[in-house]
Amino acid sequence: MEIAHDIFAETNPAYCASLLAAFVRAYQARSGLEPDITLCYAALPLALSGDLAKTFGRTSRKTGLLEWLRRSPVIQIRLADRVNESLEIVTEAIRFGCFSNLIEINIDGRVALCSSHVLRHLNAHLSQEMQEIFDNIDRLGHWFALAGSTRTVFNMMGLEL
Template identity: 70%
Template sequence: MLIAHDIFAETNPAYCAALLTTFVGAYRSQCDTDPDIVLCYAALPLALSGDLAATFDRTNSRTGLLEWLHRSPVIQIRLAGRVNGSLDIVTEAIRFACFSNLLVVNAEGRLVPGTSSVPKGLTKQLGENTQQTFKHIERLGCWLALAGSTRTVFDMMGLEL
């Protein structure tokens, strides 16, 4: 039996907006600030990358970004290309989230929750791989919040702002 991989569904702006809303919520749960918009450009492609899914095994919200990167150095291989290749996908997801009032970009360039929310129980209706993607982006939200500034996060990942 051949299993098809639906890239179009994984890059759907509504799906990606729900993931980003989860990321923002997890980030805010760990610190008293909102995430810089540029963090989404790193978090979303990392969460969506099926080839990196195994790197999240045996991690939780307390693992931390640096520990995760040290455990799996493969994450940083071609990371800049992965981020650059997903710029349009992330931008469309942010636009969709803002148009849907899931998120708002404030004057400082940070994402804050909007007046709408992702339906509760949404992930329970999704397949196992999709549920895992939501868990991964939630962990990334916690890890990036605890890592420090946006510059620190990008330095840890070997990326430049």
């Protein structure tokens, strides 16, 4: 039997907007600030990439971005391509999140959480695999916030702004 992989479901704007809201919530919880919108363009493809899922094993919110990257250098292979190829998906997720009042973009280009009640109720209805993706983006939110500035995060990952 061949197992089908549903790319359409993984790139659904509502699903991706929920992931971004989880990222924003985690980032805000760690730093007290909203993440820069450009961080969303790095976080979402990292969380959604099935081939990177194993790299999150044996990590926690306290692991940190630099340690995660050190443990799994494979993350940085074609990372710029991965981010560039997902620009449209992330943009659609941000649009959906804004239109549905899940997130908002403030005048400084930072993403703020509008409503977190959706996230609290969502977890009960997720498969194990989807829950792991939400856990992974939560970790990324904490790691990006701990790293400091947006420039620092991008520099750590070998990306240019």
